[in-house]
Amino acid sequence: MQWILQLPALFFSIIIHEFAHGYTAYKRGDDTAYLSGRLTLNPISHIDMIGTIILPAISLITGAPLIGWAKPVPVNPYRMNDPYRDMVWVASSGPISNILLSLLSVSVLNLMFVLGLHKIMFFLPLIYMFQYMVYINLMLGFFNLLPVYPLDGGQIVLNILPYKYREIYEKILPYGMYIVIFLVVSGLIKFWIIFPTNLMIKFYNSIGLVI
Numbered sequence: 001m002q003w004i005l006q007l008p009a010l011f012f013s014i015i016i017h018e019f020a021h022g023y024t025a026y027k028r029g030d031d032t033a034y035l036s037g038r039l040t041l042n043p044i045s046h047i048d049m050i051g052t053i054i055l056p057a058i059s060l061i062t063g064a065p066l067i068g069w070a071k072p073v074p075v076n077p078y079r080m081n082d083p084y085r086d087m088v089w090v091a092s093s094g095p096i097s098n099i100l101l102s103l104l105s106v107s108v109l110n111l112m113f114v115l116g117l118h119k120i121m122f123f124l125p126l127i128y129m130f131q132y133m134v135y136i137n138l139m140l141g142f143f144n145l146l147p148v149y150p151l152d153g154g155q156i157v158l159n160i161l162p163y164k165y166r167e168i169y170e171k172i173l174p175y176g177m178y179i180v181i182f183l184v185v186s187g188l189i190k191f192w193i194i195f196p197t198n199l200m201i202k203f204y205n206s207i208g209l210v211i
Helices: 003-027 049-062 083-114 121-144 152-160 163-170 173-186 189-206
Strands: none
Touching (some): 003 083, 121 189, 152 163, 152 173
């Protein structure tokens, strides 16, 4: 029954992720997300059938890390000052927001321990949720850095490759979603996610933050 606490944490995290994309695009000159009503934390505006419903369900069934995404925020790179460079910032902002949210969660968690709230049964579900937030945001951040379109890593690669290599990369774009689903269903995605996640956990521990 842990998923009762995990799912809200996952949904909140992916909403923050998409909001970060829209806000960064807005600051870079593109108000498409703002005009579309997507610069909001209202979860209904961000639900994606595959990323928010189906993929988390597959993850729960297969035992793979509980991952997903929200409906992509609409972005028009041609309304930005430097479409290629600015799109790298827009794509990067989602994973960065997750890593920062993980750092915030572990900080709040440690504050709760300092205050002794872990000894009070009422706060135990909240402590578990923050513990989960630490891990799920790291996993979401690194998952979305996978260099497969339409994930953020794919968007970053697409915009930093020299033109002649970009043409080659564009040929595999239509198959990106199938590659992602295969990696999740097969469990291979864990090899991309777990190693950097464990490194970040070790980093938290090295600076005195305990999970």
